[in-house]
Amino acid sequence: MSFTSHIRPTLVTLGLFTVLFGGVYPLTVTAISGTAFADKAQGSLIREGDTVIGSRLIGQNFTKPEYLWGRLSATAETPYNAGASSGSNYGVNNPALHEAATARKTALGVEGPVPVDLITASGSGLDPHISPAAAEIQVPRIAATRAVPAATVRAAIDAATEGPTLGIFGEARVNVLEVNLRLDGKFK
Amino acid sequence: MMLGVTASGWLQLGFYMCVLTALAVPLGGYIARVLSGERTVLSPVLAPVERAFLNLSQSRPNEDMTWKQYATAVITFSLGGFLLLFGLLLSQGFMPLNPQRLPGLTPDLAFNTAVSFVTNTNWQSYGGETTLSYFSQMVGLTVQNFVSAAVGIAVLAVLMRSLSRRSTSKLGNFWTDLVRINLYMLLPLALIVAVVLGSQGVIQTFSAYITAQTLEGGSQTLALGPVASQEAIKMLGTNGGGFFNTNSAHPFENPTPFSNFVELISILLIPAALCFTFGKMVGDKRQGIAIFAAMTLVFVPMTVACIALEQSGNPHLIAAGADSATNMEGKETRFGIANSALWATATTAASNGSVNSMHDSFTPLGGMIPMILMKFGEVIYGGAGSGLYGMLVFVVLTVFIAGLMVGRTPEYLGKKIGGYEIKMASIAVLLPCALVLICSAVAVLSPLGQAGIYNPGAQGFSEVLYAFTSAANNNGSAFAGLGANNPFYNSLLGLCMLFGRFFVLLPVLAIAGSLAVKQSVPVSAGTLPTHTPLFVAILIGVIVLVGVLTYAPALALGPVIEHLTMIKG
Numbered sequence: 001m002s003f004t005s006h007i008r009p010t011l012v013t014l015g016l017f018t019v020l021f022g023g024v025y026p027l028t029v030t031a032i033s034g035t036a037f038a039d040k041a042q043g044s045l046i047r048e049g050d051t052v053i054g055s056r057l058i059g060q061n062f063t064k065p066e067y068l069w070g071r072l073s074a075t076a077e078t079p080y081n082a083g084a085s086s087g088s089n090y091g092v093n094n095p096a097l098h099e100a101a102t103a104r105k106t107a108l109g110v111e112g113p114v115p116v117d118l119i120t121a122s123g124s125g126l127d128p129h130i131s132p133a134a135a136e137i138q139v140p141r142i143a144a145t146r147a148v149p150a151a152t153v154r155a156a157i158d159a160a161t162e163g164p165t166l167g168i169f170g171e172a173r174v175n176v177l178e179v180n181l182r183l184d185g186k187f188k
Numbered sequence: 189m190m191l192g193v194t195a196s197g198w199l200q201l202g203f204y205m206c207v208l209t210a211l212a213v214p215l216g217g218y219i220a221r222v223l224s225g226e227r228t229v230l231s232p233v234l235a236p237v238e239r240a241f242l243n244l245s246q247s248r249p250n251e252d253m254t255w256k257q258y259a260t261a262v263i264t265f266s267l268g269g270f271l272l273l274f275g276l277l278l279s280q281g282f283m284p285l286n287p288q289r290l291p292g293l294t295p296d297l298a299f300n301t302a303v304s305f306v307t308n309t310n311w312q313s314y315g316g317e318t319t320l321s322y323f324s325q326m327v328g329l330t331v332q333n334f335v336s337a338a339v340g341i342a343v344l345a346v347l348m349r350s351l352s353r354r355s356t357s358k359l360g361n362f363w364t365d366l367v368r369i370n371l372y373m374l375l376p377l378a379l380i381v382a383v384v385l386g387s388q389g390v391i392q393t394f395s396a397y398i399t400a401q402t403l404e405g406g407s408q409t410l411a412l413g414p415v416a417s418q419e420a421i422k423m424l425g426t427n428g429g430g431f432f433n434t435n436s437a438h439p440f441e442n443p444t445p446f447s448n449f450v451e452l453i454s455i456l457l458i459p460a461a462l463c464f465t466f467g468k469m470v471g472d473k474r475q476g477i478a479i480f481a482a483m484t485l486v487f488v489p490m491t492v493a494c495i496a497l498e499q500s501g502n503p504h505l506i507a508a509g510a511d512s513a514t515n516m517e518g519k520e521t522r523f524g525i526a527n528s529a530l531w532a533t534a535t536t537a538a539s540n541g542s543v544n545s546m547h548d549s550f551t552p553l554g555g556m557i558p559m560i561l562m563k564f565g566e567v568i569y570g571g572a573g574s575g576l577y578g579m580l581v582f583v584v585l586t587v588f589i590a591g592l593m594v595g596r597t598p599e600y601l602g603k604k605i606g607g608y609e610i611k612m613a614s615i616a617v618l619l620p621c622a623l624v625l626i627c628s629a630v631a632v633l634s635p636l637g638q639a640g641i642y643n644p645g646a647q648g649f650s651e652v653l654y655a656f657t658s659a660a661n662n663n664g665s666a667f668a669g670l671g672a673n674n675p676f677y678n679s680l681l682g683l684c685m686l687f688g689r690f691f692v693l694l695p696v697l698a699i700a701g702s703l704a705v706k707q708s709v710p711v712s713a714g715t716l717p718t719h720t721p722l723f724v725a726i727l728i729g730v731i732v733l734v735g736v737l738t739y740a741p742a743l744a745l746g747p748v749i750e751h752l753t754m755i756k757g
Contacts, residue, residue: 021331
């Protein structure tokens with residue numbers, strides 16, 4: 001069996017694997033996902049009428065005082081650019097890390113320390129969640145700006161809070177976009 | 189809190205190890221049947237497909253190959269796969285399923301990416317959603333995700349046969365192995381995982397990117413694609429190349445803690461299962477258990493340390509106004525510290541290389557742990573197939589060293605270990621080390637290499653060291669600040685991946701060829717048992733010693749200095 005005797009099997013198997021794994025397999029998954037989880041397969045999109053206003057899984061940039069704010073985002077061009085996901089990649093001693101964190105702390109305008117997830121950037125730059133503590137600390141600002149009772153804001157946050165899945169996996173978290181949709185009365 | 193790890197951290201790690209082991213044992217038995225050519229439960233469906241593959245390719249499936257014939261087949265097939273993928277990436281602009289009209293890749297990036305996927309490294313110089321069309325991802329990358337993993341497992345099968353067969357040069361047929369591994373093993377597993385991920389919200393669509401009108405009145409581009417099908421095999425095949433730039437940190441690749449758990453299991457499942465396959469194929473289950481134990485005994489303490497270090501975090505964050513130093517920079521809220529650190533160690537213990545958090549932003553010592561796991565040569569579970577064959581090389585070395593210590597002829601599973609095996613084992617162990625150190629030195633000394641460095645200070649050196657460690661050991665993860673998408677890094681890292689793959693794989697096949705022709709030596713009082721806790725301890729010692737002695741100076745210059753800078757404040 002020389003080198004040349006391997007050429008035909010190489011070409012044929014590569015061709016067949018390309019058809020199988022590059023075509024049949026992904027299309028089968030598409031068919032199953034599209035049938036069983038149609039909404040999720042398309043990106044868990046949120047619509048207002050015919051307009052897509054976001055995805056339940058992807059965070060949005062919030063800077064207005066009446067909205068709950070999410071993690072910092074280091075994506076290119078604009079924060080929460082879901083066309084070019086990216087983390088900050090700052091090392092622990094990078095001065096830029098310190099600058100971004102202190103700028104966020106100042107913008108939050110709260111006395112005393114804040115939950116660490118509020119002043120750090122997420123890995124994807126698209127993190128849809130913050131910790132419940134990070135949401136709680138923003139309640140007074142949101143309530144004051146909107147001139148609603150703090151309880152109203154807390155109710156929206158509670159409704160958008162999940163514990164660790166099955167009590168084991170992951171962390172408790174608040175979906176920021178969902179809270180803001182609820183506050184705006186747009187949540188369906 | 190024990191050792192700085194929260195109760196939930198311990199619980200998640202413990203649960204993970206239990207589920208992993210519980211799945212790996214039966215899967216290992218199944219894989220042994222696949223590799224032995226036996227009928228499996230899937231044969232009624234897949235046997236006709238298998239026959240079609242083998243008949244059409246005229247590969248004479250029943251003719252066993254010598255190690256050299258097998259090696260030639262592996263190289264021909266890998267070369268063919270490389271050329272196909274390289275051409276496809278270059279001509280991306282002319283291909284269908286490209287709603288964003290992304291152009292063809294530059295030659296250096298196409299070279300790097302094609303090598304990366306054919307060598308089962310899956311280093312990401314490409315940016316995912318900003319670089320690759322759906323066609324390139326699906327028809328190009330997904331296919332190599334399957335077959336490159338299968339090649340690794342096939343080579344392992346040869347090494348296992350060389351230990352169980354006596355006085356023969358015949359070690360199996362590459363084409364039969366390749367087809368069976370892909371059809372009976374990888375395809376059904378990938379289908380199951382892809383559907384489970386779909387249930388969690390991993391997307392699977394061919395729609396063009398969508399522009400959403402955000403609540404604050406801006407617009408947001410949502411990159412989409414057929415992700416679930418690729419994600420499943422990306423995890424199972426120890427590939428790790430992300431559909432998106434931020435890999436499994438991206439919510440469309442990994443939306444929930446449960447999807448994270450499934451992906452985490454998929455990282456180590458096949459490498460762990462192959463230990464049990466090994467025990468079955470050599471006819472002594474204790475041998476497989478001993479190797480699994482050695483891997484686990486390195487993995488668990490490293491993971492605990494990584495969780496604790498990330499939990500204790502970065503004091504600069506407190507100075508900036510945080511209520512704790514917990515290092516959440518580059519991590520996702522839904523995963524938190526435990527799942528991010530567990531992923532970082534699992535993905536580098538295996539040669540997976542996917543990430544769900546940004547390793548460049550880890551604490552210096554927390555980020556050193558993934559680096560060390562790669563520097564061990566990707567044998568702590570390791571890549572699909574390549575992990576265990578790398579580990580068996582270390583076993584050969586250990587038997588040899590232990591034999592020297594007690595003055596007996598080294599043997600493993602009845603096969604005498606001679607000078608030839610030790611020479612080949614030394615090449616397999618030392619060549620990746622040399623690649624890492626020499627190429628890192630070249631990069632930090634050259635202006636082109638320095639230009640890619642992102643973080644200031646010692647972390648910049650760590651970025652370069654991490655990159656070459658990852659490439660030469662075929663891992664694929666990165667300290668992603670490093671700007672590596674340029675001709676300098678694309679070429680040098682590409683060559684590291686090639687040499688790191690084939691100059692381990694070929695010596696392993698050579699060892700197999702040499703062992704297979706040997707007679708079996710009966711067990712005597714002088715035989716060193718290789719399934720005992722003592723042997724496991726010596727094996728771990730050899731792995732750690734080689735890693736530490738080789739890399740301690742480099743690690744001192746990178747992570748250690750960065751750590752001292754951090755605590756100085």
